[in-house]
Amino acid sequence: PRPLPRAGAGEAARGGEAARGGAGDVGPAGAGEPAGAGGPEEEDDPEVEGDPLALRLESLILGADRRYTPFQAARSAGVSMDLAARFWRAMGFADIGQAKALTEADVLALRRLAGLVEAGLLSEPMAVQVARSTGQTTARLAEWQIDSFLEGLTELPEPGMTRTEVTYPLVELLLPELEEFLVYVWRRQLAAATGRVVQAQDDAEMVDRRLAVGFADLVGFTRLTRRLEEEELGELVEAFETTAADLVAAHGGRLIKTLGDEVLFAADDAGVAAEIGLRLIETLGRDETMPELRVGIAFGTVTTRMGDVFGTTVNLASRLTSIAPKDAVLVDGALAVELMRSGEAPESEAEAAAAEKEGEEPVEYRFALQPMWQRPVRGLGVVEPWLLGRRGT
Structure with a gap:
């Protein structure tokens, strides 16, 4: 089996500044856009607090570090604070005030949902429903996965390691595989559900x-x-x-x-x-x-x-x-x-x-x-x- 590195060892493998999310980096939102006028304003941001390992895990999973307050994320995505808050709550996340806790991935998600509404592909209530259904389904899945994987780790790979230390490298190894499998299953389920719908005899059905x-x-x-x-x-x-x-x-x-x-x-x-x-x-x-x-x-x-x-x-x-x-x-x-x-x-x-x-x-x-x-x-x-x-x- 592939050995588990100690917590944090994988950060260097992900590549210097890109892994640490420096000020000039482009996060997973892609688009090649710098923070610019719609981005964070460092001098007015509340201090980022939290457990160091938890923050490293969050950065690993989301692919970017915390850079935005909710207001800054909404402004960068080009949506109102009210709509951004509705999307955020619908996905099942607690209000965070104006703490700097959001990433480029959060901005991209807001842009995508708002873009579907602007294009007329989804109504605003339907976009909120999409956020809610996705959040509810994946919340239970994520809780089950992390609990099961850590509970199953009965033998630590190295003497003296704690489960806290093992969590980071374990997630680092599992993340890409689980992500690909999740997308595969979702596409399979979507194909099956679509097939049932198109076989309906009329629109009401x-x-x-x-x-x-x-x-x-x-x-x-x-x-x-x-x-x-x-x-x-x-x-x-x-x-x-x-x-x-x-x-x-x-x-x-x-x-x-x-x-x-x-x-x-x-x-x-x-x-x-x-x-x-x-x-x-x-x-x-x-x-x-x-x-x-x-x-x-x-x-x-x-x-x-x-x-x-x-x-x-x-x-x-x-x-x-x-x-x-x-x-x-x-x-x-x-x-x-x-x-x-x-x-x-x-x-x-x-x-x-x-x-x-x-x-x-x-x-x-x-x-x-x-x-x-x-x-x-x-x-x-x-x-x-x-x-x-x-x-x-």
């Missing part, structure tokens, strides 16, 4: 789409939190989320989000969602370390925003999950009808059994549906759940 939405919920999780140690609980949640995410992806669904003891997934096809629900029950049921699982799935119109799903169909799926028996899948009437319409479940188990008894060629159904008692569901009126199973089991 691009926003309000008909999807199958499912929740999978661990039974008795609250009791587990009182019984298990924090590390054990964390391992259980990670195992549940990993298994669920893999199953959802492998069978053609999309993991919308994880909520510790619960996952939310969606699929364009009712049969895909049904298969995912049953696979979750079957797979986790074989794991003796896992609690029982309940799954609820509903089919209908769903509003999508910032990668999340909303609406009555989502609420119904959540309610079905809360009333589902342990290690079972409950679906709503709309999803049951879709399975029958597509020939994946019989309209009547009795009629299917009678046809087979009379010698008719049996139909290969994937799923079995058993109607349950109608019941009132808070906020949704009376619903008729169906118990989903595999045919012949």
Whole structure:
């Protein structure tokens, strides 16, 4: 394995003044522009304070040193302070007053977002939404990555080194590889999402789409939190989320989000969602370390925003999950009808059994549906759940 240099050793390798961001350097904003009239005014800037290693790490990751106050960054980018602050908060960053804490990369980001608005490609609210969705998604990713990489470093490369010292060279080695991989995955996901959108039957369906939405919920999780140690609980949640995410992806669904003891997934096809629900029950049921699982799935119109799903169909799926028996899948009437319409479940188990008894060629159904008692569901009126199973089991 490639040896880890001590913290700071990589700075020289990145090249003298370019690495230190001297006054005449051009940061990653590119454009070959010096600070000039729109740049920082050194004599009026608040003092830059902070942990030296944290500042070196920030410079390494961002590719530039701190040079601008928020006012100077907004002026250099040619946007109002109000819009710059809205973008900054939307990305999930705290207000910093007028501390000199921004870089050329921040200026470039402001220019790009403002340029999309000026060109008419995005409205101002949409640009803010782009900033917010990107910030929320990448914040969790960044936290997970740095925690995981440092936790995994159980054996320090050299005697006497601390984790603090290891952080800089570790990030220095991982940064370019992770950046390229992130862009690759994002492009793949963007291609998949674009493909789904262009297959929509009409413009309205691009926003309000008909999807199958499912929740999978661990039974008795609250009791587990009182019984298990924090590390054990964390391992259980990670195992549940990993298994669920893999199953959802492998069978053609999309993991919308994880909520510790619960996952939310969606699929364009009712049969895909049904298969995912049953696979979750079957797979986790074989794991003796896992609690029982309940799954609820509903089919209908769903509003999508910032990668999340909303609406009555989502609420119904959540309610079905809360009333589902342990290690079972409950679906709503709309999803049951879709399975029958597509020939994946019989309209009547009795009629299917009678046809087979009379010698008719049996139909290969994937799923079995058993109607349950109608019941009132808070906020949704009376619903008729169906118990989903595999045919012949």
